[in-house]
Amino acid sequence: MAEERSEARPALEVADLSFAYDRKPVLEALTLAIAEGEFVVLLGPNGAGKTTLFSLITRLHDSRHGEVRIGGFDVRRQAVQAHARIGVVFQQPTLDPDLSVAQNLDYHGALHGMSRREASSRAEAQLARIGLAEQRRTRVRRLSGGQRRRVEIARGLMHAPRLLLLDEPTVGLDIASRRDLVEHAHQLCAEEGVAVLWATHLIDEVRPGDRVLVLYRGRLLADGPAETLSERLGVDTLGEAYDRLVGEENA
Numbered sequence: 001m002a003e004e005r006s007e008a009r010p011a012l013e014v015a016d017l018s019f020a021y022d023r024k025p026v027l028e029a030l031t032l033a034i035a036e037g038e039f040v041v042l043l044g045p046n047g048a049g050k051t052t053l054f055s056l057i058t059r060l061h062d063s064r065h066g067e068v069r070i071g072g073f074d075v076r077r078q079a080v081q082a083h084a085r086i087g088v089v090f091q092q093p094t095l096d097p098d099l100s101v102a103q104n105l106d107y108h109g110a111l112h113g114m115s116r117r118e119a120s121s122r123a124e125a126q127l128a129r130i131g132l133a134e135q136r137r138t139r140v141r142r143l144s145g146g147q148r149r150r151v152e153i154a155r156g157l158m159h160a161p162r163l164l165l166l167d168e169p170t171v172g173l174d175i176a177s178r179r180d181l182v183e184h185a186h187q188l189c190a191e192e193g194v195a196v197l198w199a200t201h202l203i204d205e206v207r208p209g210d211r212v213l214v215l216y217r218g219r220l221l222a223d224g225p226a227e228t229l230s231e232r233l234g235v236d237t238l239g240e241a242y243d244r245l246v247g248e249e250n251a
């Protein structure tokens with residue numbers, strides 16, 4: 001059965017995926033796979049196509065050129081099963097600032113068909129994990145930027161997805177909060193086995209050992225551990241490797 005089959009499949013599979021806005025190509029023949037529990041950085045400058053890729057994975061946009069599967073489920077033909085396995089933290093904050101932390105999470109649970117009791121017990125567990133259990137009745141507008149981002153991640157995990165997409169989640173955060181959030185996402189992978197795809201244009205968010213996908217002008221220029229990329233290109237740092245890759249593209 002399809003449900004059983006999904007467990008053995010990668011959390012995300014993208015095959016030969018292309019997309020254009022009004023005939024302007026934005027993604028070109030992307031192919032990649034992410035295993036359960038893997039943390040992967042999608043690194044690329046503004047306009048590289050990161051948000052567009054997320055939009056295709058979540059089906060905000062549709063493409064007939066290529067295929068996207070979540071846990072083995074095709075996002076076009078098996079949309080319900082695929083969507084149940086994706087959590088998303090969008091670039092722009094989407095919590096309701098006038099609702100409490102718990103209300104925001106409960107609402108998300110209801111949208112995913114959870115009973116009130118189930119949603120509230122999931123919310124409690126998520127808030128305990130991010131150290132915000134005591135703020136459950138606090139209105140979101142009273143939280144710091146870093147706390148809000150953590151609540152967004154907690155909300156994205158309410159329905160226990162196997163893949164979490166984070167689109168530039170540290171925008172607007174100070175250095176310490178950014179570092180905390182990166183650490184938090186790594187913990188999720190290690191402790192809960194969630195696959196994380198972390199989109200950013202900030203090289204300093206890549207940690208040693210992270211797998212990095214370099215996306216530039218809609219094409220994947222590299223895919224591998226940060227160290228391997230710099231070694232392969234004969235340079236000392238990921239920053240230099242990135243400049244070299246993008247420079248060659250522009251030459």
Ligand SMILES: Nc1ncnc2c1ncn2[C@@H]1O[C@H](COP(=O)(O)OP(=O)(O)OP(=O)(O)O)[C@@H](O)[C@H]1O
Pocket residue numbers: 021026044045046047048049050051052053168201
């Ligand atoms: N709705 C749209 N209509 C037309 N072009 C678009 C649209 N959205 C994005 N683009 C273009 O597609 C390209 C990729 O944009 P995208 O937002 O996916 O990049 P990104 O890597 O997420 O960058 P950013 O970090 O700035 O969001 C850019 O050239 C952008 O101008």
